[in-house]
Amino acid sequence: MVKAYRASILHFLADPDKTPVEDAYEYYEDGVLLVDNGEVVACGEAQAMLAGLQGEYELVAYENALIVPGFIDTHIHYPQTEIIAAYGEQLLEWLETYTFPAEAQFSDPVYARGIAERFLDELLRAGTTTALVFGTVHKASVDSFFEASEERNLRMIAGKVLMDRNAPDYLVDTPESGYQDSKALIEKWHNRGRARYAVTPRFSPTSTPEQLRRAGDLLAEFPGVYMHTHLSENKDEISWVRELFPDCEDYLDTYDQAGLLGRRSVFAHCVHLEDREWQRMSESQSNIAFCPTSNLFLGSGLFHLSRAQENNIRVGLGTDVGGGTSFSMLQTLNEAYKVLQLRGEKLSPFKGFYLATLGSADCLDLADLVGNFESGKEADFVVLDKACTPLMDFRMQQCKDLFEELFVFSMLGDDRAVQATYAAGVRVHQR
C-alpha cells in the first residue's frame, strides 16, 4: 500500500554552489513524501499530494519534524567501532597502537558479525542509510558485514582490506591472495540486492606496488566495482610514501600507476594534496571523502574544500569512525563548518545538507538511486525532530527560515535529532 509521510520535507536537486540556490533544492513546509514498494513515488505540498491520491493509502504524520534523504557516509571503518575515541596519537602511531590489534579479531566471523550489527545500529541511529565501508584484511569480515547489511536491506558498499606489508603478520595478505579473495567477494556480493563492492587497499604504505597493480586488475576485470583508499592524510604518512615509492611523482601517482583512479574511486582525506595531485584527481574524475572529525581528532590538518570545488572534484562527507569521533553526520557537519572557518571559508547549511545527502550520493556514483526524493529513487529517508532537546527546541523557535533551521540542526544536532530512519521504505530505526 502507498504510504504518505507528512512533515516538512527537504531534498536537493543540484549542488547549491553550482546552481542558483533556490533551484538547488525543493522544500515543502507542510509536505508529503509518497512511498510505494520501497521507492519514492513523489513529494510535494501535503494538501495537493493527498488530494491527488486515489485508492487506499496509509498516512504517517510527524509533528515539528523535517524529512530529508538518508545521510550518506563516504568513508568509515566498521571494525573500528570498538576503538572510537582511542587516545593520543596521530595517524601512523594510531594504526599501530589501536587499529591493527582491533582488526585482528575479525578473522572470526561470529565476532565480525556482532560488530557489524552494532555498527549498523549506530549508523541507523545517526540517520545514515548508505556508507562506503572498510572491512579488515579477512575475507570473513566482508561476508559478515554484507550478511548483516542485507538483512536490513541497506544500500552499502564495502570491501576487504588489501595489505601485504608494513603491518603485523597476522594482518597481511599477498598480492595473489588479496586478488583472489577480493574476486570471490565481488562475484558473491557486487550488485547482490543493495550491496556493491569496493576494492580496498588500505593505503600505499601497506601495499606493495605489485598488490596495487593486482587491485587495478580487479577494477579492469569488473567494471562498476569501486575503489576505496586513503590519500594524503598526514604529513609523516606522505613522507613515508615518498620513501617507499621513489619512482612515483607523488602520493596520488602510487595509485595512478596501478590504474586505481576513476569515477568510482574514492580517496579519503586529501588534506595535503599538491598542485599536480589536485589536477590529476580532477582529470581522472576521482572523488574525495572529507572527514572533518577525524582530521581534527588525529591532528591531520584542514581540508581545502574550495580548492576541490575549483578543480571540479566531487566531494562527499565521511565520519571515518574510528579515526572520527562520531557516527552522526550532523556532528560531522558541525566540525566541517569549523574546519572551514579556520580556513576563512564558509559552509552554508544548504551546502552542508547537500553534501550529506545528494553530494555524497554523487561522490559514490549512486545519485541515480539515492540521495534525493525524485520519483523512482530508493526510499531511504530520515525524520529529524526539531524539539529533540530543550536547547534545540528553544533555538529552533528563534529561527526565521529553513536556512537557520538547517544550521541549528548541524551545529546542535546529534543522534537524538534522528526520530526515525527508513531504508527502502521500511522503518529501520525508531528513537
Next chain:
Amino acid sequence: MVKAYRASILHFLADPDKTPVEDAYEYYEDGVLLVDNGEVVACGEAQAMLAGLQGEYELVAYENALIVPGFIDTHIHYPQTEIIAAYGEQLLEWLETYTFPAEAQFSDPVYARGIAERFLDELLRAGTTTALVFGTVHKASVDSFFEASEERNLRMIAGKVLMDRNAPDYLVDTPESGYQDSKALIEKWHNRGRARYAVTPRFSPTSTPEQLRRAGDLLAEFPGVYMHTHLSENKDEISWVRELFPDCEDYLDTYDQAGLLGRRSVFAHCVHLEDREWQRMSESQSNIAFCPTSNLFLGSGLFHLSRAQENNIRVGLGTDVGGGTSFSMLQTLNEAYKVLQLRGEKLSPFKGFYLATLGSADCLDLADLVGNFESGKEADFVVLDKACTPLMDFRMQQCKDLFEELFVFSMLGDDRAVQATYAAGVRVHQR
C-alpha cells in the same frame, strides 16, 4: 542528615602536569562521598567509609557511574543562549549581526529572568555548577541572573557589561553610569550567598580608555571583586585595538594601563598573544579562559596551552556560549583535544578533567571552596553515567583503566552523560 553517595569517585588535588600524576588525583573505584549540610565531609573507599559512620545516614548508590566535582565554566554569556549556532561570521561581524540585537532585549528584567532560568537549566543539565558569566550592559540583566542563581543556591560569578562606544546606541553606557551601576551591583551581590561579582568590560574596542580606568577604580575600591573580559581572540580585533589605542604597547596593555590585571582577572581566549603579553599575563598572575568550541566555530585560531603552562599562567576551560557551540564541558574537552592535536600537542584526559574541575576553580580563585572533594568544600558534584548511550556503554566496556574511561567520557560524552547534578549537597538536575 549525612548523605553517602556511592559510585566510582574521582577528584584532583593538583595539576597532573606539575605533580607526579599518581599524586595529582584520588580515585576510588567503589567509593563513597559523604556530604553534610551542603559540604563535603570526606570521600574514600566505600566499605571503610561506611564502616566508620556513626549514627543515621542516607545512602544513595549510583550504578556504573563516576562522581566528579561539578564542572566549572570560566567564560560564558548567558544572554547569548538564544543565538547559539548563529551562522557564518567571525568575531566582529558576529557581534554586530547577532549578539548586539539579542542583548537589546535584556533591558526587560522579565525577559532576562526567563533566559537566565533557561541558561541555568542548560548549565546544570551539562553538569556545570559554577560559571563566570557575562550579562548585558543593562543592570537588570545581572539582577535577574543572580536572583535566578540564588534560588538554586549556585556558586556563580557575573557582571554587567561595560560598553561606551562602538556599539548600537541602545546598548551603551557611559564611564560614569557604568561605574555607578557596577558599584550598586557589587554592593548588592558580591559575596551575597554564593554570588560574586565581576567587573566586566566587554573588550577594549567597546570601552574608552576612561571607561577602562573607571573599571580599574572599582577593582581598587572593592578588593576581591573579579575582572572578566576578552583578549586577543581574532586577528581583525587585534588590528582594531591597535588603531584605537595607539599609545598602548599591545592589546593587553590597554587593560594593564587601567589597572585591570591580577589574580582575579580572567581573560577569555588569548589565542594570538605576543611575547610581551605572555610575560605580563604571567607577572600579573592573570588568568586565561580557553574556549575551544568557540575558537573553532568563529575561526579564531588555536590556543597555545603549552605556552601558557611554560609561563605559569593559570588556565581554565570556557564554553563561551553563544560563540561556543555547546554548554557541555565534555564536548568542550573533545574540541580542546582537537585544537591541541592540530598544534601537535596532547591533552591527556587527566589534565582535561583537572582543567574542567580544580583547574578552572583555581583559575577563578575558588579552589578553597569548590573544584574537589577535600573536607569542607562546598558539595557541588556530578554523577556521570558510563552507559548513557549504546555506543558509550559498549566503548566503556573496552576500557582497561580510568585513563581510558575519562577519555571516552570526554570524546563521546555530552549532557546525556550527566545523570544528576548536585549543588551544595542538593540535587539540582536529574536526567
